[in-house]
Amino acid sequence: MTDELTRLANSVLWPGFFGTTLEGDGAPVWLREALEQDLAGVVYFGQNVTDDLAALSAQIHATNPHALIGIDEEGGSVTRLEVATGSTLPGPAQLGALDDVAASQATGAELARRARTVGVDIVLGPVADVNTDPRNPVIGVRSFGADAGLVSRHVAAVVRGVEHGGVAACVKHFPGHGDTHLDSHLALPVITLDPHEIEDVHLEPFRAAIAAGVDTIMTAHIVVPAWGEQPSTLNPAVLGRLREMGFEGVIITDALDMAAIRESVGIGGGAVQALAAGADLLCVGNPTNPGDGTASDQDEQDFLSAREAVVAALRDGSLPRERVEQARDRVRALAARLAAATPADTPPFDSAAIVGRALRVTGDLRAAGSDAAASALAVLDARQSSTLAVDSAAAYVSEALAGDGFRVRLDVALATETEQDAALNAAIAADGRLVLLIDRPDVNAGQRALVERAAARDPHAVVVNAGLAVQHPLPLPVVEVGAASRVGAEAARTLILSV
Structure with a gap:
């Protein structure tokens, strides 16, 4: 009892x-x-x-x-x-x-x-x-x-x-x-x-x-x-x-x-x-x-x-x-x-439209790309590891961004320079425009260094940032998404493929 x-x-x-x-x-x-x-x-x-x-x-x-x-x-x-x-x-x-x-x-x-x-x-x-x-x-x-x-x-x-x-x-x-x-x-x-x-x-x-x-x-x-x-x-x-x-x-x-x-x-x-x-x-x-x-x-x-x-x-x-x-x-x-409680009626909700309007671009996506719009994206996912509060490195983000295209995961904090080069080479060699998926470029020296190395080798590449907006300019155009989410990645993908 x-x-x-x-x-x-x-x-x-x-x-x-x-x-x-x-x-x-x-x-x-x-x-x-x-x-x-x-x-x-x-x-x-x-x-x-x-x-x-x-x-x-x-x-x-x-x-x-x-x-x-x-x-x-x-x-x-x-x-x-x-x-x-x-x-x-x-x-x-x-x-x-x-x-x-x-x-x-x-x-x-x-x-x-x-x-x-x-x-x-x-x-x-x-x-x-x-x-x-x-x-x-x-x-x-x-x-x-x-x-x-x-x-x-x-x-x-x-x-x-x-x-x-x-x-x-x-x-x-x-x-x-x-x-x-x-x-x-x-x-x-x-x-x-x-x-x-x-x-x-x-x-x-x-x-x-x-x-x-x-x-x-x-x-x-x-x-x-x-x-x-x-x-x-x-x-x-x-x-x-x-x-x-x-x-x-x-x-x-x-x-x-x-x-x-x-x-x-x-x-x-x-x-x-x-x-x-x-x-x-x-x-x-x-x-x-x-x-x-x-x-x-x-x-x-x-x-x-x-x-x-x-x-x-x-x-x-x-x-x-x-x-x-x-x-x-x-x-x-x-x-x-x-x-x-009697809940109020919920009007139709268009999440993709809201997130699409929230995207911000630094640099010129068109000037950095080729004459023709890209038909595929090759994603190098270099985000930090997930925490107990946030599944920030969840695979669904890179999956939504890459679609059916190439993607590879790289933890710059753990990978050797040889491993980083291998991942970068594979992404550059793959079909589609190179996309670097990052989330802490202002405080993560490894992510920033990776972007700089990628820019030197592929000036057509683009950065998708799932974290806080970049405060210190990067040498590639940046799509600021502001979330490690499926809908955010899909909106970034749509934007990049449209230019």
Whole structure:
């Protein structure tokens, strides 16, 4: 028999899990039991997504009608719903480059429609971070840009689109993950900016989201020394600031199994401290994050670490029961409101048209090419390796760009000069115009050197950049795509073949 405190702890926990069904062999028994015992819900990641995702959502909601299902879906470089084939939604950097608020709101509405179709209640987006550090390894093109005003208006537009569609949006990562060169999946970033700059730049998009009526806000595992030495997720001064800004919705933690928390205070300690600090819903997110090693039951281990720590703190009084009940009530109120929501009609949506308008070209594609338009592309994919947050090197990007043509993958950080020459020679010798697919030319010396070597050998080549827009000129024309997505690659391919 489950005791009352266990049910209370369950009601503020939001785990990820391994599996694609609650029924039959291989189903996570622990998850079904937790759902029956008031679990707040689940977060979907790529390992959960199949053609039967709507059926899985129906099983979860049938087991626990209060359950909230979330998914990390941002469009552009970050997708779970289209994890196998690549996103067909515009990404934030593309929308920021276009700077068409109506397109951003329409994208939010389409995202909500897709989420509802598979039974998802909360979309973990849009990203409200102002990407002021071009070295940022975890945000980059997930942000609308480096200008607070630009980011603010597009965050608000996407929030309106998502929430008019009957789904909750979750802006992230408070108080702003844009000015860091560390990845909180792997380390604990420290933001040493002047507090006035944080207030004037990095908090502004969150104010805009609150004004737009956002339902949930996600915390960041970053330290702002001016506001204390604890990570923001665990810092009552930082989370209290959210309430002072007028936010009355659900505060969701970033995943507590990320190294910034796991390797400092631990998942259990993080769970207790986050609740005490003012968080309402504890994401024990993607059980493939590194730590002590990923076991076949790592999802259950991480969930139990959080739950047992919360129950123990409730029992000994170090975590006030009233605080956890307040969090549970906020989560339950959101679930009830979403269940009763009537979504607005979603107008026809042309993702390819929006992304095509967002493309930017540096240099002259026609002057660099031959007299006749190219009939094929030979793609040398030299993007950086994927991270835990973004599948930035996913093969579907180069596949969409190359079509039926030649493509080869090259990691310039690992390949020897001989291997780089071999890949470049093969791409030059192949049928079609040489395309160098890159994503970090301003901070990755290897990518820049490869472009320079290619330019010396093939002046007709072209660069497709899936990352932040190039700030330092390259010796070849550049198509700025702004996302590692299928729709972005297809738009770049269409453009190059048309000149």
